[in-house]
Amino acid sequence: MKKLLLTALAAASIQAASAQNSAVNTATLNHKNGTLDKAKTEIDKAIEHPKTKDKAKTWFMHGIIYQDMIGNPVYGKMTDDKTPEVVLNSFNKTVEIDGKNGEFGKQVPERLNLLYGQVLNQAVEFHNTQDWDNAIKKYELASKINPTDTTAVLYAAYASIGKEEPASAIKYYDQLINMGHKTQNVYRTKVQLLQQTEASDDKVMAALAEGLKEHPNDVYLMQEELRYYLQADRGDEAMAKLQNAITADPNNASLHAVMGNLLERKKDLDGATASYKKALAIDPNSFDANYNLAVLEYNRGSEVNNKAAKMDYKTYQKQGKALEEQAKKHFAASLPYFEKAHQIQPDDQATLQNLNRVYTRLNRTQDAERISKLMGN
Incomplete structure (x- = not known):
């Protein structure tokens, strides 16, 4: 009698487990057939049941069923703002149970790439309507899904700028730098944002130094650093630093252009002119050298x-x-340099305005009118 009872209990246990495995299989079949509401009902049962809640297949199917409801014209109404995070957690749980190379674990990266795109698209929709809070929230989730991709972080910075929160934007630019996304624009924008927040000169100078370490020939960063040196009455240090850079790289037109700018600030106009002309001898298409020399004249x-x-x-x-x-x-001496600067950057408004003034002073009325039309006047 005892033996029969144990056999009966074992059979009941097998049937219970089979029933729950059947729930996963039914969810899988319903997903395949496109009936996502039924698939969701079955898979929700499976992730709660002790017999199937620790199986990789259960969590993987949970993730893809919820994911495929996102944006679905029929079943999309069954999702909410938290659904993408539910999907992410399901896939993370799959890898935790199955490992990266398991039957289901190895399928997760492709699904995460799809999820990243879905969330990023949601973020962009919020961005386009200037719903900055929701855009930033989605960008952060997208970054969480794919921590190595810089796109979401960069656009989170743009959204923070749109929201007029420079301190938050700086946080994202720092994140980009830590991720290895060390473009010139990242450092330039970070400096500008620090200036907007009225950060201390030391903080701005540190950001400039960091940027120049990565981009030693960036004209904007050099000029800003020199400006801070001059504000702090450290012009001689700025000059020495720049001269060392020129000695190390004498054929760098940008360095000579910056030297011209520094000499001009120190009222050494002849020295500035010579430096600008050195820059143009190396690179006739240097906008900064052409424009600054034109303005000087x-x-x-x-x-x-x-x-x-x-x-x-x-x-x-x-x-x-x-x-x-x-x-x-x-x-007249300024004119060819303004014209060249205009040729290099046809839409630069400052160049157009100055060209208009020069043509007017030289009584070249038709040319002045032509430039005025380009300015939209």
Whole structure:
């Protein structure tokens, strides 16, 4: 009698386990047939039952059933904001049980790539409607799904800028840098954001130094660093640092352009002119060298003109015309550099405005009108 009872209990146990395995199999079949509501009902039972809750197949099917409901025209209404995270947790549980190389574990990466795309698309939809909070939330989840991809982190930074939260954006730029995404734009934007938050000069200088370590020839970063040196009355240090860089890389046009800018700030206009021309001898298409040299010559002309304008009538009768001719020479000297800068960057508004002024001063009315049209006037 005892033996018969044990046999009966064993049979009941086998039937119970079989019933729960059947729930997973039924969920799988319903998923295959596209009846995701029924598949969901069965798989929800299976992940709760002690006989199947620790099986990789259970969690894998749970993940793909929920995932395939996302965006589905019929079953999408059964999902909510938390569904993508439910899917992620299911796939993580699959790998935890099965390992990366198990029957189901090895299928997870492809599914995670799909999930990443789904969540990123949701984030972009929120981004496009300027729903910054939800966009950032989805970008962060996308980054959690694929921690090595920088796209979601970069767009989370953009969304934070859109939300006018520079401190949050800085956090994402730091994350990008730690991920190895060390582009020039990342460092430039981080510096600008630090300046918006009125961070201490030390913090901004540290960010500039970090950026220049990765991009030693970045003109913007160099100029900003020099500006901070000059604000702190450390012009000699800036000059020495830049001179060392030029000695190490004498054929770098950007370095000579920055030297010109520094000398111009120190009122050494002849030295600045020489440096800009060195830069152009190395790279005739250097926008910074062309533009800065043009502005330098234009400002020289304006300074001479101002002297003439301040003269009394008697003095002007004697010296004014000569000064105006001298000013015109400087304006004419600036023109080819402004034209070249315009050729290099046709849409730069500052260049267009200055070109318009020069043409006007040189009485080249038709050219001034042409540039004015390009400016939208």
